[in-house]
Amino acid sequence: MEINLKVAEAPTRENRLGSISGYSGTLRDAAQKAGCGGLGNRERCFNQASLCNAGCAQGMVCGILDAAVVNHAPVGCTVDAIGASVVRKYLGMMLGFEPRNAQFVGTNLNENDTVFGASAKLRGAIIETYRRYHPNAIFVSTSCVSGVIGEDIKSVIEDLKPDIPIPVIPLFCEGFKSKIWATGFDMAWHALLTGIVKPPQKKTNVINFINFFGSEKRQITELFAKFGVEPLFLPAGTTVDQLSRMSESIATVSICGTLGTYLGNGLEKQYGVPYVQTLRPHGITGFEEWLRGIGKVIGKEHEVENYIALERARVLPELEKMKQQLHGIKAVVGMGPGYTFNFIRVLQELGVETIWASAWHFDPKYDKGLVVEDLDYLVKNLQMDIPFSVSDQQNFELMNVLNTLKPDIYFSRHQGTTVWALKQGTASVCVMDEYTAFGYNGTLNFASMILDAVTNRSLANNIAKRTKLPYTEWWLNQPNSTFLKKVEV
Ligand code: SF4
Structure with a gap:
């Protein structure tokens, strides 16, 4: 299903890309079935936890400095305002903008509202948000409740147009719509593409850089300056005006394929901004392919090759020494799919063997039918096939895997699973910074981080000694595949 910016809502990943949240097998098997359309989702007989796609969607737009979010939802669904505010303050301190709370309010839907509707409440909340915060855009996000009662959000927004002279944009992100919370990214990008981005007036030397937090902003700005281009890190830390001009940029890149596919391909389709679709810049191979992809799009291939040659001479001898120790x-590995595939590659480069990988979901392809390049690379270059599961942070499945395989180290990209691995006694690294293993220096740092983690295991050992896990031996000894029902294609 193609990206369609003429409709108000982004389709779910399940419908658009055929994405799944349940699988147990091997990486090559999953890739092969995905390639021929035979990858059916496998349901669980038990779910321990998951996330709501609304949180992902709201988290993206909350980072826009001069925008506000009105969540048309019961108060519990607006709990993400706390996390969004913490992240916003932290990013402000790190990236140099005012560290204050996110402008995120909720309409506090109650039982009466579910019977009689709450469009008046929503109207009042939008007007009050505009009066109080003077934002340059308001995103009106939806919830399971506003979706189930069929609240006519578009009409409320339409009626307010004469009174509110800024874009007020519906952000359709009802939690029940998708089991894959990354759908929330697409919902946020759809709102930006349909409500904020304007047609280009000119062309600039800016590269849209889709990312989460932007910890390497300074390093990348300096790197891009060598090639005469400038990054616009988004969405966190940008303004509505900057985002409205994304169509004028020379290219779009994303730190993560899962995160960026909708916005990158949407900008390319609508405004002809090329989306650089390569391996992601983690590890040496990924970084070089990514940089070459950018060099090609901006016409600086020669300069990029010179840079790569210099950096290789500086870094590779030291990296070779570290590989011997690793x-x-x-x-x-347990991460979102983009990072899972990237980090299997980085670990292979460093001489670390991945003996099981788990992805929080699995996209058989990206938008425009493009192959998932990080997975494609692995299938072609893996030294051996890897046992692989798709599990949306079901800790009981991961604990079973860790108990059975007893790896030297567990790499996660979610604190909620890292802490359980530690309790179980496995040395663990939580790869929360999206720029971990970024480029040459990042790869060296990552290698030494692994060495530190496996050399001194006292944290995991001490925590495990003092923890009684809730899992019985019977549970831990079951084969992982028994947690999933048969394939329903
Ligand atoms: S799943 Fe539905 S009810 Fe739960 S937080 Fe998300 S929108 Fe609210």
Whole structure:
């Protein structure tokens, strides 16, 4: 299903890309079935936890400095305002903008509202948000409740147009719509593409850089300056005006394929801004391919090759020494799919063997039918096939895997699973910074981080000694595949 910016809502990943949240097998098997359309989702007989796609959607737009969010939802669904405010303050301190709370309010839907509707409440909340915060855009996000009662949000917004002279944009992100919370990214990008981005007036030397937090902003700005281009890190820390001019940029890149596919391909389709679709810049191979992809789009291939040659001479001898120390370490990886595939590649480069990988969901392809390049690379270059599961942070499944395989180290990209691995006694690294293993220096740092984690295991050992896990031996000893029902294609 193609990206369609003429409709108000982004389709779910399940419908648009055929994405799944349940699988147990091997990486090559999953890739092969995905390639021929035979990858059916496998349901669980038990779900321990998951996330709501609304949180992902709201988290993206809350980072826009001069925008506000009105969540048309019961108060519990607006709990993400706390996390959004913490992140916003932290990013402000790190990236140099005012560290204050996110402008995020809720309409506090109650039982009466579910019977009689709450469009008046929503109207009042939008007007009050505009009066109080003077934002340059308001996103009106939806919830399961506003979706189930069929609240006519578009009409409320339409009626307010004469009174509110800024874009007020519906952000359709009802939690029940998708089991894959990354759908929330697409919902946020759809709102930006349909409500904020304007047709280009000119062309600039800016590269749209889709990312989460932007910890390497300074390094990347300096790197891009060598090639005469300038990054616009988004969405966190940008203004509505900057986002409205994304169509004028020379290219779009994304730190994560899962995160960026909708916005990158949407900008390319609508405004002809090329989306650089390569491996992601983690590890040496990924970084070089990514940089070459950018060089090609901006016409600086020669300059990029010179830069790569210089950096290789500086870094590779030291990296070779570290690889000898890392050789033979066995790892389990559990992350979102983009990062899972990237980090299997980085670990292979460093001589660390991945003995199980788990992805929080699985996209068989990206928008425009493009192959998932990080997965494609792995299938072609893996030294051996890897046991692989798709599990949306079901800790009981991961604990079973860690108990069975007893790896030297567990790499996760979610604190909620890292802490359980530690309690179970596995040395663990939470890869929360999206720029971990970014480029040459990042790869060196990542290698030494692994060495630190496996050399001194006292944290995991001490925590495990003092923790009684809730899992019985019977549970832990079951084969992982028994947690999933048969394939329903
Ligand atoms: S799943 Fe539905 S009810 Fe739960 S937080 Fe998300 S929108 Fe609210």
